[in-house]
Amino acid sequence: MKKIIYLDNAATTYPKPQIVYDQMDYVNRYLAFNAGRGLYKGAKDAEEIIAETRELIAKLVNVNRSEYVILFPSATVALNVIINGLKWDKAFNVYVSPFEHNSVLRPLYKVSKKENIEIKELPFNKETFEWDIDKTKKLFEENKPDCVFITHISNVTGFILPVKEISTLAKQYEAKVILDAAQSMGLINLDLYEVNADFVVFAGHKNLYGPFGVGGFIANPKSFSIEALEPFVVGGTGSDSLNLEMPDSLPQRFEAGSPNIVAIAGLNAALKWISEKKGEMERKERELTQILVRELKDLEIELYLPSDLQNHIGIVSLNLDGYRADEVSYILDRRFNVATRAGFHCAAFVHRFLGTVERGGTVRISVGYFNNEDEIKYLVDCLKKIIAY
Amino acid sequence: MKKIIYLDNAATTYPKPQIVYDQMDYVNRYLAFNAGRGLYKGAKDAEEIIAETRELIAKLVNVNRSEYVILFPSATVALNVIINGLKWDKAFNVYVSPFEHNSVLRPLYKVSKKENIEIKELPFNKETFEWDIDKTKKLFEENKPDCVFITHISNVTGFILPVKEISTLAKQYEAKVILDAAQSMGLINLDLYEVNADFVVFAGHKNLYGPFGVGGFIANPKSFSIEALEPFVVGGTGSDSLNLEMPDSLPQRFEAGSPNIVAIAGLNAALKWISEKKGEMERKERELTQILVRELKDLEIELYLPSDLQNHIGIVSLNLDGYRADEVSYILDRRFNVATRAGFHCAAFVHRFLGTVERGGTVRISVGYFNNEDEIKYLVDCLKKIIAY
Numbered sequence: 116m117k118k119i120i121y122l123d124n125a126a127t128t129y130p131k132p133q134i135v136y137d138q139m140d141y142v143n144r145y146l147a148f149n150a151g152r153g154l155y156k157g158a159k160d161a162e163e164i165i166a167e168t169r170e171l172i173a174k175l176v177n178v179n180r181s182e183y184v185i186l187f188p189s190a191t192v193a194l195n196v197i198i199n200g201l202k203w204d205k206a207f208n209v210y211v212s213p214f215e216h217n218s219v220l221r222p223l224y225k226v227s228k229k230e231n232i233e234i235k236e237l238p239f240n241k242e243t244f245e246w247d248i249d250k251t252k253k254l255f256e257e258n259k260p261d262c263v264f265i266t267h268i269s270n271v272t273g274f275i276l277p278v279k280e281i282s283t284l285a286k287q288y289e290a291k292v293i294l295d296a297a298q299s300m301g302l303i304n305l306d307l308y309e310v311n312a313d314f315v316v317f318a319g320h321k322n323l324y325g326p327f328g329v330g331g332f333i334a335n336p337k338s339f340s341i342e343a344l345e346p347f348v349v350g351g352t353g354s355d356s357l358n359l360e361m362p363d364s365l366p367q368r369f370e371a372g373s374p375n376i377v378a379i380a381g382l383n384a385a386l387k388w389i390s391e392k393k394g395e396m397e398r399k400e401r402e403l404t405q406i407l408v409r410e411l412k413d414l415e416i417e418l419y420l421p422s423d424l425q426n427h428i429g430i431v432s433l434n435l436d437g438y439r440a441d442e443v444s445y446i447l448d449r450r451f452n453v454a455t456r457a458g459f460h461c462a463a464f465v466h467r468f469l470g471t472v473e474r475g476g477t478v479r480i481s482v483g484y485f486n487n488e489d490e491i492k493y494l495v496d497c498l499k500k501i502i503a504y
Numbered sequence: 505m506k507k508i509i510y511l512d513n514a515a516t517t518y519p520k521p522q523i524v525y526d527q528m529d530y531v532n533r534y535l536a537f538n539a540g541r542g543l544y545k546g547a548k549d550a551e552e553i554i555a556e557t558r559e560l561i562a563k564l565v566n567v568n569r570s571e572y573v574i575l576f577p578s579a580t581v582a583l584n585v586i587i588n589g590l591k592w593d594k595a596f597n598v599y600v601s602p603f604e605h606n607s608v609l610r611p612l613y614k615v616s617k618k619e620n621i622e623i624k625e626l627p628f629n630k631e632t633f634e635w636d637i638d639k640t641k642k643l644f645e646e647n648k649p650d651c652v653f654i655t656h657i658s659n660v661t662g663f664i665l666p667v668k669e670i671s672t673l674a675k676q677y678e679a680k681v682i683l684d685a686a687q688s689m690g691l692i693n694l695d696l697y698e699v700n701a702d703f704v705v706f707a708g709h710k711n712l713y714g715p716f717g718v719g720g721f722i723a724n725p726k727s728f729s730i731e732a733l734e735p736f737v738v739g740g741t742g743s744d745s746l747n748l749e750m751p752d753s754l755p756q757r758f759e760a761g762s763p764n765i766v767a768i769a770g771l772n773a774a775l776k777w778i779s780e781k782k783g784e785m786e787r788k789e790r791e792l793t794q795i796l797v798r799e800l801k802d803l804e805i806e807l808y809l810p811s812d813l814q815n816h817i818g819i820v821s822l823n824l825d826g827y828r829a830d831e832v833s834y835i836l837d838r839r840f841n842v843a844t845r846a847g848f849h850c851a852a853f854v855h856r857f858l859g860t861v862e863r864g865g866t867v868r869i870s871v872g873y874f875n876n877e878d879e880i881k882y883l884v885d886c887l888k889k890i891i892a893y
Contacts (some may be wrong), residue, residue, distance in 0.1 A: 119546060126538035126547075127762060140529045147716065148507055149515035154833050155843035157508060158515075185829070188577030189719065191739035191761030208827075217748075218739035222750040225738050233516075245862040320762065323610040327536065327764040348520065348737075350580035350607035350613050351850030357861065359613040360608075360854055372580030372607065373516060373709065429575065454537075454544035459865075461541075461740030472746065473664075494864050 120490050124483030127320045138384035144376045150374050152353035161376045165395040171386035176307040180336045184367040190297045190318035190330035191218040198222040201231035208263040212237050213468040215271035217461040244421035260290040267299035271460045273430030274421045283309045325385040328378030380381040403482045410495040432477035443478045451497040509842040509879050515871030516709045527773035541742035550765045560775035565696040569725040571754040579686045579707035579719035580607040587611035589733040592619035596650040600627045600858040603658035606850040633810035649679040656688035660849045662819030663810045670702045714774040717767030727747045792871045799884040821866035832867045839885040
């Protein structure tokens with residue numbers, strides 16, 4: 116099999132650290148029991164892996180109460196749980212950034228058809244990507260924010276949003292803040308209390324370098340109360356089984372069905388691997404991103420970047436004159452064996468913001484920890500050849 | 505590590521066929537891309553594994569339209585999607601068997617708090633487990649059934665419910681029939697059209713011998729329409745991304761978020777393994793169950809079995825005089841290294857039916873394809889020792 120140059124790490128990081136594969140294979144063969152549902156040692160061992168994983172996740176965002184880490188099969192399910200579980204019992208103003216993923220926008224839109232909620236976009240400058248704080252203040256004054264959804268890193272542009280600043284303003288109105296950290300957790304520093312989020316949502320299989328099948332949220336222990344969030348996906352919990360309601364305790368209240376111990380064990384290994392890296396992930400990805408941007412800026416192509424490249428990491432969206440996005444991605448794969456992604460990247464609003472609706476979206480290049488400078492340069496050479504063709 | 509005698513196969517089958525572990529490890533290392541979201545070969549290969557898995561599942565229940573196979577992270581999510589997605593726009597009578605799992609009962613109860621639905625129990629004889637057809641006819645005459653939930657095999661008693669007979673009667677009232685086949689699919693014959701179900705729900709990690717992380721439902725192609733079921737978990741689908749609604753096409757309409765290709769590939773291998781067995785699973789498990797029941801009947805213990813043992817497979821619940829259920833399970837594990845499960849087994853209604861609420865539920869012994877006669881005899885010897893103690 117010819118080696119692929121993998122530059123679609125924003126879809127899912129690949130490869131994972133070897134220890135993730137090894138641990139998953141081991142747990143699959145010797146420990147894939149139904150955790151929390153049996154008294155025997157295997158089921159208890161599985162339970163312990165899950166408990167430790169919660170602790171590792173909590174620690175990563177500087178939270179010391181691991182029961183506030185709720186595990187789901189994906190970040191998508193976690194966001195559905197939050198968005199459907201919040202009490203929309205009066206008129207609500209919900210603000211979203213233009214960079215949100217459809218795993219935020221589609222559940223919100225679904226809820227908006229039944230409940231009295233109004234979805235508004237936070238203003239950002241289309242040229243510089245700068246957040247317009249003054250316009251936001253005016254908007255908040257006119258329509259007090261009840262709920263603000265912010266993605267930490269845009270999955271289309273690699274733009275790091277000023278989440279702390281937005282959340283600080285939103286908190287002046289006592290708005291709930293939900294941070295979608297699917298692209299950021301593991302990669303850049305994230306302290307739940309510092310960004311003052313009520314919920315931080317993570318995806319195991321992206322920059323946490325775990326596998327598919329596990330994601331979740333961390334609820335802010337200082338602001339969360341069980342009454343504030345209705346369970347959404349309900350079912351067997353292995354506890355309190357005569358009760359038709361979900362148990363009152365955390366994390367059981369929100370986790371229904373058999374836990375995916377194999378995926379969780381993979382995430383467990385990945386989290387330990389990350390914890391030893393201490394900032395190396397960010398340093399390396401910033402470096403690769405800088406090389407990529409510098410080289411691309413020399414080409415005659417359209418780039419969708421923030422002005423301040425300090426607020427940018429890992430992902431570059433681009434378009435080539437005379438090509439649709441998917442054509443470029445197709446040529447990169449078939450002719451040059453480079454995996455990228457083309458299209459709208461499951462983000463409905465950002466293409467109006469970027470002006471890329473008519474182009475069929477963008478070609479997205481996304482780097483990961485296991486990429487190197489040679490691969491970046493190879494990609495740039497390929498793009499040069501396509502342009503020269 | 506001392507070898508465990510694993511008799512908790514109703515929680516999850518263990519071990520799986522070697523090919524399942526091997527395929528998962530291979531796909532994890534070489535093919536864990538984001539299926540359906542990239543144009544490159546790896547993403548396309550992942551997509552093909554998923555498409556083939558749908559076909560294998562459809563074939564197993566004699567359906568030839570694989571787009572009606574909707575994949576979720578678990579049977580629990582699949583049931584939540586159905587129960588929340590059905591249009592409860594008028595008063596509805598919902599009937600459930602007393603053997604239903606909490607993954608049916610808890611979502612139904614949750615919906616019943618908001619919608620005008622009335623949950624009633626189908627009458628079964630508490631001594632023989634026989635379905636009371638006459639009483640049911642009377643009930644159906646008084647309160648026309650709109651929806652009937654039937655578990656195919658009880659996860660507490662191993663009782664095989666007369667699903668075809670119940671569904672035939674329910675269909676005279678044009679009720680929707682939802683079959684929970686979590687314990688049955690893969691083990692006993694199941695033809696979606698023969699049982700006339702509108703939805704058949706399956707769990708990948710039980711008698712299909714796949715891993716955690718994948719379950720789903722098969723919608724009846726003859727009765728299903730997209731309008732009849734609202735999407736429940738929504739988000740990115742890798743298609744139609746500018747649309748805030750989920751796509752209109754099947755299976756995309758109901759599947760949000762990155763597919764768990766590793767788990768699906770494991771199920772794929774398991775389904776191929778099963779398809780070569782051609783009835784051997786049922787034959788072997790019936791044999792082991794018969795030996796187990798015969799030996800247990802000689803002991804002075806309480807067994808919770810149907811009178812007609814033709815309608816029984818794989819699972820035996822029991823209690824020992826003078827012991828709580830969890831005490832027996834604990835001793836079996838610690839002293840004899842036998843893994844069983846004690847308690848209510850995530851089934852809220854059946855313990856009232858069996859009279860086991862006060863006993864703390866039951867001790868559940870559940871066999872799988874990889875158990876053998878010696879292990880059954882060893883378990884029975886252990887129980888004898890506990891009784892004699």
